[in-house]
Amino acid sequence: MIEISGLYKVFNEGKPNEKIALENVNLSVGDGEMLAITGASGAGKSTLLNILGTLDFATKGTVAAYDLTLSAMTPKELAKYRGEKVGIVTQYPFLIEGVSAKDNVSVPLLNGKVKRQEREKRCAEMLDSLGLSEFANTDVSVMSGGERQRVAIARALINNPSLILADEPTGALDKANSEKILEIFFKLNRMGKTVIMVTHNEEIAKKCARNVVISDGKIISDTV
Ligand SMILES: Nc1ncnc2c1ncn2[C@@H]1O[C@H](COP(=O)(O)OP(=O)(O)OP(=O)(O)O)[C@@H](O)[C@H]1O
Ligand SMILES: [Mg+2]
Numbered sequence: 490m491i492e493i494s495g496l497y498k499v500f501n502e503g504k505p506n507e508k509i510a511l512e513n514v515n516l517s518v519g520d521g522e523m524l525a526i527t528g529a530s531g532a533g534k535s536t537l538l539n540i541l542g543t544l545d546f547a548t549k550g551t552v553a554a555y556d557l558t559l560s561a562m563t564p565k566e567l568a569k570y571r572g573e574k575v576g577i578v579t580q581y582p583f584l585i586e587g588v589s590a591k592d593n594v595s596v597p598l599l600n601g602k603v604k605r606q607e608r609e610k611r612c613a614e615m616l617d618s619l620g621l622s623e624f625a626n627t628d629v630s631v632m633s634g635g636e637r638q639r640v641a642i643a644r645a646l647i648n649n650p651s652l653i654l655a656d657e658p659t660g661a662l663d664k665a666n667s668e669k670i671l672e673i674f675f676k677l678n679r680m681g682k683t684v685i686m687v688t689h690n691e692e693i694a695k696k697c698a699r700n701v702v703i704s705d706g707k708i709i710s711d712t713v
Pocket of ligand 1: 500501508509510528529530531532533534535536537580
């Protein structure tokens with residue numbers, strides 16, 4: 490369960506280049522929902538997703554996920570949330586360059602709780618499900634944009650998160666790979682995961698049970 494209330498995000502507050510990216514956003518997302526967020530470029534979609542993923546924090550208002558207020562989390566709670574609860578695919582995924590796809594994907598499993606053999610197995614299965622088996626040992630630096638995007642998706646999903654946040658996850662993919670990725674997200678949703686996906690693609694949005702439209706930092710429509 491996610492509960493966002495009175496959320497504001499202001500960049501460069503008080504400066505000439507001040508930008509209100511989110512303005513009084515209120516949104517509740519129940520467990521197991523599949524939600525598409527659409528809206529024009531610059532509307533605030535990534536800002537909202539990044540706040541939910543704790544990559545950024547609210548200027549005002551509260552965001553609670555799984556009974557924790559994100560801005561008030563202790564470092565320990567934050568680590569647990571990031572490591573176990575949420576999987577985020579950012580709009581421009583950062584990968585560890587010079588390192589193989591497999592090693593990038595295994596990063597969230599390096600918490601001392603998963604044995605090496607188990608890590609190898611889970612990474613191999615995850616890469617396979619994303620059509621990346623042949624790239625397991627390839628340095629991500631030499632992979633294509635779409636391949637890199639899939640590595641980032643694999644890394645976001647490897648810890649079996651309850652909440653999946655994806656910012657234009659199919660933006661760099663061809664039709665076949667887009668469909669494959671979407672099918673993975675829909676399958677995870679059927680298994681009870683909450684999926685919040687930013688997309689510019691109306692067709693993809695329509696397939697999601699709930700559509701939220703953001704315009705100029707405000708939610709202007711929310712339809713189920
Ligand atoms: N770190 C930042 N500093 C200043 N302004 C920012 C910052 N991040 C985002 N913005 C501004 O906030 C607004 C919302 O940005 P955001 O990235 O959330 O848009 P978006 O809806 O994801 O757009 P797109 O569809 O192009 O990805 C934009 O006007 C953007 O320029
Ligand atoms: Mg964006």
